[in-house]
Amino acid sequence: MRLDASEYKPRRDQKKAMNRWNKFVLGQEYIRNAAKLCPKTREEKRYRKNTFDVRQRVHEAEYSQLKRPINPKTRRPIEPAHKFEVNIESDSLSITKYKVFLDYQITVHKDPKERWKQGDYKRFLCSGLRRKTVKQGSKEQKLGSYHQCYRLDGELIAVGVLDLLPNGVSSVYIYYDPKYEQWEFGKLSAMREIALALEEHHQYYYMDPESLSWDPLDSYVEKLDKRRYVSLARDRNSGEDQPKQPKDDDFVLPGEEEMSLFDIHMPGVLTLEKLKAQVDLDHWRLLVHNTLVEMTDLVGWETSNIKEPHAIKGIVAELAAALGPKVVKNSAVVLFNSG
Known part of the structure; x- marks a missing residue:
């Protein structure tokens, strides 16, 4: 799927997910103190109420972007409930990334633990396009494969795998610590990646398909009349526990698949x-x-x-x-x- 990033209009549920996360990170005490010690102007309040600026909202709770005035009672800077940081890093393998990925695959996708060894993870999400920086006029643009790492209080909680292309940001995969499933990181990461496309002057935002299977259009039409989003692959997977009878072509000679x-x-x-x-x-x-x-x-x-x-x-x-x-x-x- 391809989206012109400049034409993105967030849905109500997407706005709600972002606002919920920001409130969780900041905490009521910080929000209350910030309103007193560094209040927004009337124009800023009006703009925020009437406009959901995705480039502003995705950074709203980041620790590096927060105002931390001195609290006259404690004589210390006010602090949020949590320290939230997001960085774009190389798509290199690390034990921490692998552990979060493994927990995600086992808990969310119900994969067996033995399905994903470190080498499998590395081939899947750590061996993408070569990274480089090119000049676009007076501006520099990163290209290649990267990991967008989300950390809360110093702990890695999610990783968005991205391909940065000359004309677009491609979302390859997103995985997160299952403890944070309620915060809807699929929505949070998509909005942040769209914001990245806008900030880094990429025209498009690409989302990869859920599967590589093909289905007749007629199979989608009837379901699209009832649902806004349809994945036949996901529908099929929901019944994958049913016993499957082996076919003749399921059998191969020993070692055949390993031969060049x-x-x-x-x-x-x-x-x-x-x-x-x-x-x-x-x-x-x-x-x-x-x-x-x-x-x-x-x-x-x-x-x-x-x-x-x-x-x-x-x-x-x-x-x-x-x-x-x-x-x-x-x-x-x-x-x-x-x-």
């Missing part, structure tokens, strides 16, 4: 030697949300094993070997992030 296409010697497919001689894999184009980059821009591309069928270079190499040099030269690859 180059080990099978399939007729009509380039050998690894011919592929390296005839195809420039490093500069094959990759389409990411309407923006063309090159394979070499991917983090980990240079060290990826071309004969590993589950590695990014192995997947791309097998595709190129099947298509041939002419098709590769005049094409681009479209890869979707899962989740």
Whole structure:
């Protein structure tokens, strides 16, 4: 889904979620003291009452943005109930990020613990586009894959995984500490990411699909008459506990999925030697949300094993070997992030 960030108009439930969170972070005592010690002007009050400025509201409870005048009774700066901080960091792996992610997957998505080892998490959310900073006129713009980290009282509570593209901010994934599920971080993170697009001069905000499955349009039409948002994949998953009968094509030979296409010697497919001689894999184009980059821009591309069928270079190499040099030269690859 694509949204022109400048045309974003928050729904009532989104405004409510943001206001609830800000009040929780600030606390009634801080709000009361701030109103006395650093009151808003009449114009500021009127503007806030009549306008929901997403760029202002997402930062309203951040510790670095708060006014902290001296309380004459205590002779100390007034403090909020919680210290809330949000930073954009590299998409590198850390034990803390992994633990929050694992708790989220187990509690919210009901995944078994063994489904997500550290390596799985790293491949999924820590191996995105290479980061760089480019100049747009007199302004600098960050590009590449980043983690937007949310911390409360010094504790990591949520991570938004983002791809910053020349023309847009792409939301790849959001996960959070299940203890904070009631605060609707899906809504909070979306509004903050839209604000980021506006602040960093990206035109669009992209939200990735919930699944990579395709369904007939007719299947959606009837449900859209009853609901504002429909996910057939989510509807199907709600009945996934039903027993499934195995099909004939569910069975594969032992080790078949671990074999590289180059080990099978399939007729009509380039050998690894011919592929390296005839195809420039490093500069094959990759389409990411309407923006063309090159394979070499991917983090980990240079060290990826071309004969590993589950590695990014192995997947791309097998595709190129099947298509041939002419098709590769005049094409681009479209890869979707899962989740």
